[in-house]
Amino acid sequence: MSEADRGKLSLPVLTSMVVGSMIGAGIFSLPRTFGLATGPFGALIAWAIAAGGMYTLARVFQALAERRPDLDAGVYAYAREGFGDYPGFLAAFGYWIGSCIGNVSYWVLIKSTLGAFFPVFGDGNTIVAIVAASIGIWLFHFMILRGIQQAAFINTVVTFAKVIPILAFVVILLGAFCLDLFGANFWGGDNMPQASLFEQVRATMLVTVFVFLGIEGASVYSRFARRRADVGTATILGFIGVTALMVLVTMLPYAVLPRAEIAGMRQPSMAAILEAVVGPWGAIFVSGGLLVSVLGAYLAWSLICAEVLYSAAHTRDMPILFARENRNKVPSAALWLSNIVVQAIIISTWWSSDAFSLMLNLTSAMSLIPYLLVAAFGVLIARRAEAYVTRSEERRRDLVFAGIATAYTVFMILAGGLTYVLLSCVLYGPGTALYVWARREQGRRLFTPIEWLIFLVVMVGCLLGIHGLATGSITL
Template sequence: MEKDDKKLNVVSLVGIIVSAIIGAGIFNLPKEMASSASAGVTILSWLIAGLGMGSLAFCMQNLSNKKPDLHAGIFSFAQEGFGDFMGFNSVWGYWVSVIIGNVAFGTLMFSAIGYFFPAFGNGENILSIIGASLILWLIHYIICKGLDNATFLNNLVMVAKLIPIIIFIVCVIGGFNKGIFFHRFWSMNTDNFYLPDVVHQLKNTMLVTVWVFIGIEGAVVFSGRAKKRSDVGKATLLGFAAVTVIYMSITVFSYGIMTQAEIQSLPNPAMAYILERVIGKPGAIIVNLGVIISIFGAWIANTLLAEEVSYQAGERKLFPVIFTKENKNQVPVNALLITNIIVQILLLSFLITDEAYSLLSQLSSATILLPYTCVALYQLKLTHTEKSSDSTKNYIIGIIATVYMFWLIYASGFIYTILTILTLLPGAIMFIYVKKYYKQKVFKPYEIFIFIVIAVLFVYGMTQLPVLMKM
C-alpha cells in the first residue's frame, strides 16, 4: 500500500490532466482545424465538442463519486457494467490510443526542433527517430525514479508551457483583424451559409477535437493513487474547463490573423507561423520552444497514463500478470517497459508517411472512442438501476455523452473505423491467453457473439487494407 505522501493531491491530478491534454496537438491545432473547417464552423465545432466532452467529464465525475471502489481507470466502468471482455476491449483501446499518441508526440517535437536545427527536417527522418528514441528512454528513466518525482517535474513543465500559449493568445487578440475573420466565414468556397457543407465540415473536425481532449480521464486513471477520492471529479472538471477556454481562444482568434487557406498551408507547428505574422521572428521562436517544452510534459503525462492503465488491467486480471510488477519506488516497471518498447518500434512509422503526425493523431482519437463510449453507456446503466434523487440530471448527461460518442464514431469515417477494428482482434487473443492463465471461463454467451463480430470485422478489415493503403 502506498504511503500518503506518495499519493497525488488535486494539484498533481489537474497537472496530469492539463499536461496530457495540452501537448503536441495544441501547437498545430489552428492548422488541423483550418484544414477541416471555416471560422464559423470552427466555433460551432468547439461548442459541440465542449457540450459532448463536458458531458463525458461530468459522467466521469459522477461515476467516480458513485463507485469509489472502481479505481482502476475508465476501463473499470466498462468491466463493471458490461463484463470482462468489454472491460478488456476498453482498456486495450485506451492503451493503444495513448501509445500511438506518444509516437505522434515524437514527430511534432522534432518538427519544432527542426526549426532551430534543419537537419531534423519536418520531424520524420532517421535523425528524428534517433532523437525521439533518446527522449523516450529519458522519460522512462525519470518515471522509474518515482511517481512523485515525475508528477513534480510534470507540474513544472505544465507551468512553463502555458507561458508561450498565453503570449500567443494575447498577441492574436491584439492583432485580430475583423475583415480577415469574417471573410468566407462559413466556407472557403462561398460567403453564404449552406447547411450540407457546414455539416460536412463539422464531421471533419470531430477527430481533431477528440485528439486534443485525450487526457481528460487522467485523474480517473490515477484515482487509486489520489489522496482524496473527491479530488478526482474536481480535477477532471477543472482541467476540462481550463483547456476548453484555451483551445477556443487559440483556434478562433487565429482566423483573425490569417485566412483559412493560409492557415491550412502552414508547416508544423502552425502556431509558430501565425505568431510570426503578428510579432515577427520572435513569435516563431517562442512557439517552437513552447512546443518542445509542452510535448516533453505531455509525453511524461501520457506515459504515466499508459503504464498505470496497463498495470491496473493486470491487477484486475485483464492483462498478463507480468504487467503488475513494481520496483522499489512503486512504479509498474514492466508495464512501463512494455509500453515504451512498443512506442520505440512504432517510431519507425516516421519513415513510412510524410503525414505521420496527422495520421497518428487521428488514429489515436479513433481507438479511444470505445473506452469513452463505455463510460457514457455505464453512466446510463447505473442511473437506470440506481434511481437516486439526481437521476434526471444524470440521465441527461449520459444521453448527451452517448449521442456525442456515437456521432464521433460515425464522423471518424471508414478508414479510421477499419484501422480501429484491426487493433481489436490481437487484443482479444491476449484476453483469451489471460483467461486461460487464470483458469477462468473465457467468454460468457453474449461475449462469444461480440468476439465473433470482432473476428468477422477483422477479416473484412484485412480485405479492405489494400484499398486503404491507396487512399
C-alpha cells in the same frame, strides 16, 4: 499531513495531471487543422459540439468517481464493471494502445518542429528523427522508473511552464485582432474549396477528440488521490481551463490572417502564425513552448499508459506479469511493454506519408470505444439508482449527462468514418491474444456467448482492415 496522506496527490496536482494530459501536441496544430476544414462559423459549431459532448463526458467521470469510489483506473474499471470481462479488456487495450499511439504523435511533432530549423529532421519521420525520438523514449522510461511521485511533480512544473507561451500567443493575437479580416473569413473565406457546413464540421471531429484526450487524467490516478472527491473536481477544472484556451487558439488566427494562408502553413501552425504577426522570434518562442508542452504531455501519457495496463493486470484481465511493480512502486513491466510498443510504432513512421495526422486520427479512434463504454456505464448506474438512495434529482441529472455523452461518442465514431474503425479492429484483433493469455493463466472460461459474438465482429473488422491495407484501399 497524516501518514496515510503522505505520497498522495492533492487537488492542484490532480488538476495539473488533467491539464498536462490535455495540452500536448494537438493545441499547437489547431489553427492549420481548422483552417483546412472550415472558417470561424464552422469552427464555432464544431467546438460547441465537441465541448458540449466532452463536458457531459467529464460530468460522467465526475459522477462515477463519487458513486463508485471502489473502482480505480477509471476508463478500464468502469467498462469492465458495466459490461463484462472481454468488453472491459477491449476498453483497457484500446485506451492503452491509443495512448501509445498518441505518444508517438508527440515525438513526430517534436521532430517536425525541429525540422523547421534543422532540415535533417524533415517532417518528423526521417532516420535522424527516428533515432532521436528513440533516445528520448528511453530517457523518459528510466526517469519514470525512479518513481511516479517524482514524475507527477515534474509534470506539475512543466504544466505551468508550457501554458505561458500559449497565453502569450492569445494575448498577442488579441492585440492584433482585425474585425474586418475575421468577417471576411467567417463564412469560409476566399480561395478555399467549397464544402457543405456538415462536411466542414465533420472534418474537424477527430482532431477535437484528440485535443480532449486526457480529460480522464485524474480518474486514471484515482488510487493516488488524497481525497476521492478531488478526482471529479480536478476533471471539471481542467476541462474548463483547457477548453477556453483551445477555442481561443482556434478562432483568433482568423482575425490576423486569411484562411487560405492559415491552411497552407507548416505544422506546428501556432508557431508560423505568430511568426507572421510578430516576426521570426514568434516562431522560436512558440516552438520552445511546444517542445516543453509536448514533452510534459508525453510524461503524463507515459504514466497513464503504464497505469492502465497495470490496473488491468492487477484485476487479472491482463497477464499477471504486468501487475509487477519495482521498489519505487512503479508498474515496471507495464512501462516496459508500453515503451516497446511506442518504439515499434516510431520505427513504422518511416513508411507513413503524413505520420502526425495518422497518429492523431488513429489515437482518437482507439479512444472512442473506451469512452463510449464509460458513458454507457454512467447510464446503467443512473438507471439502476445505485448510490442515489436519497438524491433522486441528482440521479436524473446524471442520467441526462450520461445519455448525451453516449450519443456524442456514437456520433464521433460515425463521423470518424469506417476507415478508422477498421484500423482499430486491426489492433484489437491481435491484441485479444493478451486476453487469451490472461484467461488461460487463471484457468477461466474464455468467452461468454455474447463475448464470442463481440470477438467475431472484431475479427471480421480486423480481416477487412488488413485486406484494405493490402489492396491499397486503406492507406497510411
